[in-house]
Amino acid sequence: MDYFLYLTQMCGIFMILAMGLNLINGLCGQFSLGHAGFWAVGAYTGAAFSVFTNLPLPGFIILLIACLLGFITAAIAGLIIGIPCLRLRGDYLAIATLGFGEIIRIIFMNMDSVGGPRGFTDIPKLSNLFWVYFFVVLSIIFCANLIRGGYGRAIISIREDEIAAESMGIQTFKYKTLAFCIGAGMAGLAGVLFAHTTQFISPNNFTFMWSVIILLMIILGGLGSISGAIIGAVILTLLPELLRLLGPTVSEWRMVIYSVLLILLMLAKPTGILGKKEITFSFGKKEKA
Amino acid sequence: MSEEFVFFLYDIATYLLNGITQGSIYALIALGYTMVYGIIKLINFAHGEFYMIGAFIGFYLITSGMPFVPALLIAMIGSGLVAVLIEWIVYRPIRSAGRISALITALGTSLFFQYAGQRVLGADPKAFPQAIKVKTYQIGEIYITNTQIIIFVSTILLMIFLWWLVNKTKIGKAMRATSFDMKAAQLMGINTNQIISFTFFVGAAFAGAAGVLVGLYYNTVEPMMGMIPGLKAFVAAVLGGIGIIPGAVIGGLVLGIAENLVVGLWVSTYRDAIAFAILILILLFKPAGILGENKKEKV
Amino acid sequence: MSQVLKTDAITMQFGGLTAVDSLSLEINQNDLIGIIGPNGAGKTTAFNMITGHYLPTKGNVFLNNEKINGVRPAVITQKGIARTFQNIRLFKDLTVLDNIRIAAHSRCEYGFFDSIFRTKKFKDYERKIEEEAISLLSIFKMQGYSDHLAKNLPYGMQRRLEIARAMATKPSLLLLDEPAAGMNPNETIELTKLIRWIRDEFKLAILLIEHDMRLVMEVCEKIYVLDYGKTIAVGTPSEIQNNPKVIEAYLGSEGVENE
Numbered sequence: 147m148d149y150f151l152y153l154t155q156m157c158g159i160f161m162i163l164a165m166g167l168n169l170i171n172g173l174c175g176q177f178s179l180g181h182a183g184f185w186a187v188g189a190y191t192g193a194a195f196s197v198f199t200n201l202p203l204p205g206f207i208i209l210l211i212a213c214l215l216g217f218i219t220a221a222i223a224g225l226i227i228g229i230p231c232l233r234l235r236g237d238y239l240a241i242a243t244l245g246f247g248e249i250i251r252i253i254f255m256n257m258d259s260v261g262g263p264r265g266f267t268d269i270p271k272l273s274n275l276f277w278v279y280f281f282v283v284l285s286i287i288f289c290a291n292l293i294r295g296g297y298g299r300a301i302i303s304i305r306e307d308e309i310a311a312e313s314m315g316i317q318t319f320k321y322k323t324l325a326f327c328i329g330a331g332m333a334g335l336a337g338v339l340f341a342h343t344t345q346f347i348s349p350n351n352f353t354f355m356w357s358v359i360i361l362l363m364i365i366l367g368g369l370g371s372i373s374g375a376i377i378g379a380v381i382l383t384l385l386p387e388l389l390r391l392l393g394p395t396v397s398e399w400r401m402v403i404y405s406v407l408l409i410l411l412m413l414a415k416p417t418g419i420l421g422k423k424e425i426t427f428s429f430g431k432k433e434k435a
Numbered sequence: 436m437s438e439e440f441v442f443f444l445y446d447i448a449t450y451l452l453n454g455i456t457q458g459s460i461y462a463l464i465a466l467g468y469t470m471v472y473g474i475i476k477l478i479n480f481a482h483g484e485f486y487m488i489g490a491f492i493g494f495y496l497i498t499s500g501m502p503f504v505p506a507l508l509i510a511m512i513g514s515g516l517v518a519v520l521i522e523w524i525v526y527r528p529i530r531s532a533g534r535i536s537a538l539i540t541a542l543g544t545s546l547f548f549q550y551a552g553q554r555v556l557g558a559d560p561k562a563f564p565q566a567i568k569v570k571t572y573q574i575g576e577i578y579i580t581n582t583q584i585i586i587f588v589s590t591i592l593l594m595i596f597l598w599w600l601v602n603k604t605k606i607g608k609a610m611r612a613t614s615f616d617m618k619a620a621q622l623m624g625i626n627t628n629q630i631i632s633f634t635f636f637v638g639a640a641f642a643g644a645a646g647v648l649v650g651l652y653y654n655t656v657e658p659m660m661g662m663i664p665g666l667k668a669f670v671a672a673v674l675g676g677i678g679i680i681p682g683a684v685i686g687g688l689v690l691g692i693a694e695n696l697v698v699g700l701w702v703s704t705y706r707d708a709i710a711f712a713i714l715i716l717i718l719l720f721k722p723a724g725i726l727g728e729n730k731k732e733k734v
Numbered sequence: 735m736s737q738v739l740k741t742d743a744i745t746m747q748f749g750g751l752t753a754v755d756s757l758s759l760e761i762n763q764n765d766l767i768g769i770i771g772p773n774g775a776g777k778t779t780a781f782n783m784i785t786g787h788y789l790p791t792k793g794n795v796f797l798n799n800e801k802i803n804g805v806r807p808a809v810i811t812q813k814g815i816a817r818t819f820q821n822i823r824l825f826k827d828l829t830v831l832d833n834i835r836i837a838a839h840s841r842c843e844y845g846f847f848d849s850i851f852r853t854k855k856f857k858d859y860e861r862k863i864e865e866e867a868i869s870l871l872s873i874f875k876m877q878g879y880s881d882h883l884a885k886n887l888p889y890g891m892q893r894r895l896e897i898a899r900a901m902a903t904k905p906s907l908l909l910l911d912e913p914a915a916g917m918n919p920n921e922t923i924e925l926t927k928l929i930r931w932i933r934d935e936f937k938l939a940i941l942l943i944e945h946d947m948r949l950v951m952e953v954c955e956k957i958y959v960l961d962y963g964k965t966i967a968v969g970t971p972s973e974i975q976n977n978p979k980v981i982e983a984y985l986g987s988e989g990v991e992n993e
Contacts, residue, residue, distance in 0.1 A: 177535055237478050242718050295852075312808050314899065316808055316839060361539070408543035
């Protein structure tokens with residue numbers, strides 16, 4: 147039962163991560179491979195806050211402050227990385243963000259105060275199902291409202307055609323940075339929740355492979371779709387567990403299956419399950435874009 | 436000159452030597468990256484895996500008693516053939532779908548080889564047999580091994596061969612034409628699909644050679660060995676100017692030397708961060724690389 | 735008439751190639767001016783300098799007497815220059831309405847958090863923008879298409895949408911890059927009327943690049959002719975038609991037709 151609860155929380159955490167990357171990659175069209183780095187920044191910041199300050203406050207208040215700090219720190223990291231990198235396009239941006247993601251991990255590896263390569267232990271278990279899904283709902287509302295307003299449309303126009311967007315008076319660099327920072331911040335938030343769920347984090351939790359898995363989540367669900375990101379997160383969080391049910395051999399092949407899945411998806415249906423569509427609860431109303 | 440300073444110079448010389456050896460390996464892998472990028476504008480993430488495959492073919496052949504040189508050649512052909520197969524099954528169908536789709540596919544292919552390799556070949560590192568007896572030569576306080584010399588000389592020979600292939604042969608001319616303008620080359624009667632396959636073959640064969648040489652140098656092979664050198668070779672290719680063949684060599688050597696100097700004189704735990712830091716700096720200040728010309732996107 | 739745009743001998747060099755050589759344009763309010771010239775004469779490069787996509791190697795660009803070279807394209811658009819593209823660049827996967835609303839976004843009056851919390855200010859302004867967009871679409875005879883995806887429109891309508899989108903930025907100068915490219919004769923005649931009508935209705939200046947000589951001669955009051963980056967003639971349509979230099983540029987000195 148505990149394990150089931152843990153999995154449900156992990157689903158929520160990955161939903162937030164996937165929605166954040168969807169904002170950068172799916173909506174703004176900026177191909178980032180460094181998402182795990184921002185996840186790490188949030189996780190380490192949040193954990194450091196709750197472990198080192200040890201404030202005499204109720205647990206959930208500490209968690210909320212940690213979440214805020216994690217969001218802000220990761221967003222600042224996003225700003226620092228985004229300002230130089232977002233001038234690059236397409237595959238070059240992908241490689242540069244990959245590089246930064248790895249640098250972040252190597253920095254944590256070299257920080258003895260947070261455990262270095264041994265990992266950060268004894269993080270209080272402040273997160274629970276309620277808080278994870280509280281932030282999931284908050285993220286959904288945030289993203290949905292964003293894309294239904296002018297700022298979201300400006301971000302989407304960059305994905306559609308950056309030169310045309312600039313020519314229509316959209317300061318593309320500003321909006322790219324905005325999307326990048328918010329996406330990074332959301333990854334940071336997910337990191338704080340992750341650290342306070344698992345109670346142990348180490349640099350190996352945040353390898354490049356996880357950036358790829360989060361990317362796979364949003365591609366699977368359909369780049370640019372919030373509901374797609376959520377579905378993708380659920381599928382890829384639960385898939386390893388289902389594979390485990392099929393026997394230990396199958397679960398060992400998990401990453402092989404993921405990589406084949408990724409290739410097949412790109413070859414067969416590059417738009418993912420939902421394409422850019424959203425699942426909405428207002429029946430009969432046609433969703434625009 | 437104080438004695439300390441002399442030893443410092445010896446240290447520097449040793450770092451340079453190690454840097455050149457390592458840089459040669461990066462250069463060999465980077466060549467394939469740069470050739471494939473030059474011809475179809477794809478960052479072939481799986482390129483590091485061809486290096487791993489070459490190393491393993493070499494490992495099995497030498498373990499079974501084959502001498503070094505034929506093992507090296509068969510390893511090169513083997514990784515070349517795997518690359519041709521991959522290009523045919525995976526990259527060719529995705530070519531028209533855009534660069535990002537192709538990049539993601541390459542990422543998937545890379546992960547596939549890494550993890551399938553772990554399952555099929557075993558995740559533990561394997562000891563690479565000593566195909567050639569190591570001899571150490573001493574010049575003052577500098578030590579140089581025959582494997583280092585072999586790596587450096589093989590790299591130079593392979594470069595010369597590549598230069599000859601691209602600039603002096605008919606197929607090389609076709610490669611240059613395809614990379615310059617694929618459609619026009621097609622109209623001129625060049626079978627561009629064949630040329631692309633050939634490019635993958637040559638690039639992967641070089642990576643395979645690098646794999647065997649690394650096995651010889653570090654005496655160990657493992658399925659994940661391709662990832663980091665693959666990424667670094669990409670950095671080397673960008674550093675030198677992606678798509679430019681001499682650029683890959685320069686980029687590889689610069690990166691190898693820079694890494695060894697930083698590791699030797701400063702801290703070793705940041706070794707893997709150096710390449711990425713260099714990459715980011717070069718992308719920001721001279722995205723076209725050392726030998727490239729800056730181009731502006733057409734409106 | 736007040737001056738809208740002035741370029742002061744702008745020059746653009748790419749390596750050794752001089753794409754545009756000392757181009758001096760003067761455009762006043764209500765002007766309708768054309769730039770013509772053979773392929774590769776530097777017309778689009780001139781547009782890219784005016785709109786800030788390229789920084790001129792030499793010379794200055796003034797918009798309403800304010801120097802604008804070195805200013806980012808988006809800011810130039812906000813200051814009043816809008817453009818279309820030679821190869822249509824719509825936001826293809828978005829609706830017609832969104833295409834227009836994006837162009838209106840730079841005048842947005844609500845803040846980021848208004849849009850997240852969907853405040854009254856946000857809702858009021860969104861309603862206003864939508865009404866403006868719909869009335870703009872009906873001006874361009876596209877009412878009823880606002881929910882269509884831009885990529886699904888017929889070609890001629892895509893060209894019109896691109897002009898409508900440019901107009902949504904409320905420009906004082908409109909640059910049209912080959913607006914009639916790919917249109918059939920009927921569509922071109924419609925377009926000719928539309929261009930003139932836009933100028934009269936919105937009281938702005940229009941600068942256009944065009945290969946369709948009928949359209950240029952009919953609609954433009956003044957024409958600049960470029961050849962190999964150099965301005966070889968300036969004048970009214972009838973002056974240009976009889977200018978020997980222009981005829982030579984188009985037909986070649988040996989009379990070989992190349993266009």
